[in-house]
Amino acid sequence: MSTFFSIQSLSTHPSEPNPCSPADDQPSWALSDDSSHGSSANSGEESILSVIDGDEQELVLLDKSCLELTGEEESLHGLRTAPLMTRAAFCKVQARTENTQYGVLGVVTAIQPKTDFKLSDNNRLYLNINTPFSAIVCGVQGSGKSHTVSVMLENMLIPDYRAIGVLQNPLCGLVLHFGEGGPTSKPCEAAFVGMSDLPLLTPRIKVYVSRSSLKTMRDVYSSFGERVVVEPLLLGEGELDAQSFLSMMAVSSSEAAPLYVQTILSILRDLGESFTYRRFKVELDSRTFNPMQMSGLKQRMALLESFMDKDHARQPQAASRFSSGQLTIIDLSDPFVDPAAACGLFEIMLRLFVRADVGTGKVLVVDEAHKYISAQKGSSGLVKSLLSLTRQQRHLGMRVIVSTQEPTVVHPIVLDLCNVAILHRFSSPTWWTHLEKHVSADFSDTDAFDKVVKLKTGEAIVLAPSGLGVVRDGADDGTVNGNTGLREFGRRYLLMKTRRRVTADGGASVMAMQD
Structure with a gap:
């Protein structure tokens, strides 16, 4: 009965009969007696008209034109949401779009397997800056992997430089970097996006490092001059919630956790939303631990406190850390920070x-x-955060780029969720088998792996199922009346040559004899 009334409440005719009732095949006046036949007949006709009118209203939400995008609407929708598109696809609907931001990623040299897609002599490949996406970029050292990532960052952070595309509203960037610490450390290659001899506006670069290695890391980045600011990574008490504390303590779940960790979880549950680090410390001091438990607890607490800003504990730092047109690098290259601790801070x-x-x-x-994400326990919290972020990227306005030499360390579900894969040269059959299981490209009848092995520096195989291209006139894959139309790449893959950079190249190989 409650369901019946909830359905009636949606109708503009509260008195009309339920169109789903068993007596729907006969008018209501057929059930009336003879004494009221005249008035009932009129009301019955009105009821029939009401039912018909209600049917028409119901069909509005089921009309195919409301559920499907066709023609121009389909083209515009695809252009707005496609992560990659060819120049031909972009030009086809350019005149009917507004607020378009794109960057030149490279040039397409081939589309495989056998295809009806149109390729011209200057078939540029565009990266859609407006839409959120997730990408995996892999390849061995010297294959052009870091170069491609830097080109993508240039497209997203350098405005008003026509040679690389169109960008009016630069994005806000965050880079997670971890390497070997000490005087032999190398700067994060993403920092070179802030250096250029060309007349363009480079992004502001801020690098946050471990306080224990501040002097060393400032020396590492000294060659950048004032273009790169290096500061210690310090967290205010107001920025630390219970989840942040668990991340630093490398606690991903309560299962099989040490006894002292169970005690910590109990304290955090009791504090709930009123958690502060000071209150937590007071509660912790009131508990009793044996010497072995105390040793492990002190070690983790010392690590956490080494990254706390005790002088400005109540002042949040987010406004200065992240802003439009700025690239923030968290560089935890420090001999005293292991991969597990780095993952906690990254999280x-x-x-x-x-x-x-x-x-x-x-x-x-x-x-x-x-270098820091692997099968070890310490990275599980960060991996879960990446999975959650990738799943919600459209709602958060986030673009996620995972760069790695070894694709097997990337969680399989992350690979499944990535809508762009850029494969530079590598020769490991194991890596290829791993990737092949998690991408949609059709490699069954081609020598794709042979192509990957033979790729030159800067060349890549690109997989982007929702990317857009233009098919030839008369193509049989959905083209209407022989007219050239937009099509998604689907299971095809592209061979691409990445464009040259407009900022400094920090990843050039060191040769015994320079040219």
């Missing part, structure tokens, strides 16, 4: 990055992921 910074209100889109780069 905290990723959460702060998502929460930050920057008034523009965002891009996250997981740089050299193979």
